[in-house]
Amino acid sequence: MKRGISYTAAFMTLLQRDLRIAIRHRGDIFNPLLFFILVVTLFPLGIGPEPQVLTRVAPGIIWVAALLASMLSLERLFKADFSDGTLEQMLLSPQPLSVLVLAKVLAHWILTGVPLILVAPLLAVLLHLDGNSYGALMATLALGTPVLSLLGAIGVALTVGLRKGGVLLSLLILPLYIPVLIFATSAIDAAGLNLAYDGQLAILAAMLVGSLILAPFAIGASLRVSTN
Amino acid sequence: MQFESFAEFINMGGYGFYVWLSYGVTFGCLATLITLSVRKKRKVLIEIAKKMTREQRLKENRGTKS
C-alpha cells in the first residue's frame, strides 16, 4: 500500500505551512520579542544603573527573560491547530506523529528562538555585558533555545485542551527549564572571567540531542491525550 | 532519659522554638492530610448517593409524564 508522501516531504510541508501562517500574522513573531526586550529593560530600572552591578547580573537577566519569552510564545504552538481541527487530522495521518511534531517545534523555534538570538547582543550592550562573553551568549542561546522549545512543547501539548492552560503551563515547564538556565548562565559567567566554557556548551548540546530524541515522543503522547 | 525536668525538655537546650516549630508543623500537616484523606471516602460516597437519588427522581418524573 502506498503511504502517501515521504517523511521528509511531510516534514517540509508542515514546516513551510507553519512559517507561512506565521508570516501572515506577524504579531505572533513580534510580541514575544517585544516582551523579551521590555523585561530586559525593566531590570536596570529595578536594580539601578551601575555598570558593575549590571555586568554581574546580565547573563541571568537575559536568560530568565528568554525563558519567559519562549514560554509565552509556546502557548500558541498548538492552539490554532487544535481549535480548527487540523491537529486531529495530523494525528490521523499515516506519517508518524513525532516527525510532524518536530516540524512544528522547529517552525516555532525559527520564528521565536532565532529572532531572540539576533536581538540578544543588542540587549547585552544595554546591560554592559562583559566584552568576552558575547560569543558564549550567542552559543548558549543557539544551543539552549531549541531545548526550551522542545521541553516547553510537552507542557503545551498537555495543556492545549484546557481552557485555562496559561498559568498551569508555567508551573509545568519552568522547573524543567532549570538545568538549561544553570548551564547557560554559568558558561557566560565563565567566558566573562576568561575561563574555558566548552564543558558547559557540551552539556547544553547533550541536552539538545537528548530532548531532540525523546521530546517528540512525549509531545506526541501528550497530544493524543489532549485531543481525546 | 536525657532531660532532668519537663521545663528542660520544653526548652531543648535553648533550641526549643526551632525543635517544637518543626515537630508542630510536621504533625499538624500530617494530621490535616490524614483527616482530609479519611473524610474523603465519606464525601465521595455521599456524593454518589445524591447522584443516585437524583437519577431516581428523574426516572419517576419521566414515568408520570408519558
Place this chain on the structure above:
Amino acid sequence: MWKWLHTYADPERAYKLSGTLLPWFACLAIAFIGLGTTWGLLFAPMDYQQGDSFRIIYIHVPAASMSMATYMAMASASFVGLVWQIKSADWAAAAIAPIGAIITFIALLTGAAWGKPMWGTWWVWDARLTSELVLLFLYLGVISLYASFEDKVLAARAAGILAIVGVINVPIIKYSVDWWSSLHQPSTIKITEKSTMTNEMIFPLLINMAGFGLMIGAITLVRYRAEILARNGMRPWVRELATAEEAK
C-alpha cells in the same frame, strides 16, 4: 506468571485488598513513629556540636528521603497505568501525589527550622534544599494538571506523562543544582557529619524512616480507596456502599 496480579486490577478486589492492608500499615506506622520520635526526643544523647537542635533530624531526614522515594512510586504507578492501561495504577498515582507534596513541604520547612539555629539563616541556596524545592514544584505541577482535567481518565494520563518526564529530569536537575552550588558557594556548610552519629542516635532515625514509609503507605491506601470509589460511581457494589453510607 503475572496473571495473578491482574486480578487486582479489578477495582473491587483492589478496594478490598487495600482495606485489609490498611489497619496493618496504620498500626505499624503509629507504633514506629511513636517509638522513634519518643526515643529521639527523650532518650537519644545530645549532639556535642549542635546541642538539642539536632533532634529535628528525626523528622527532617525521614521526610527528605521519603520525598524522593514517593515521587518514584508515583511515577512507577503512572508508568504502569500508561503502558499497560491499568486504571487502578492511575488511581494509585493520583492518590500518592498530594502526600508526596506534603512530605516534601515538611522536609523543606524542617530544614529551614534547623538551618536557622545552625547556619544563622532560614534558607541557603544549598544544592539539597534547591533540588528539594524543585521537587515540590514538580509535585504541584502533577497535582494541578490532574485537577484541571474534567475527565479523570485523561487527567491521569496527562499527569502520568508529566510525572515520567519529571523522572527523566529529576537526576539532571539534581546534578545541575549540585554542580551549580559547588560553583557558587564555598562548601562551608555540611548538613550531616556521619562520623559524629552514635548508634544511640541512629536507631531512632532508622525507626522513624521506616515509620514514615509505612505512614505514607497507609495514607496512600486511604486515599486510594476513596479514589477507587470516586472513579467507579456507576458500579453496583459502589452504589451499595453509598446507600449504606447515606443511611448512617
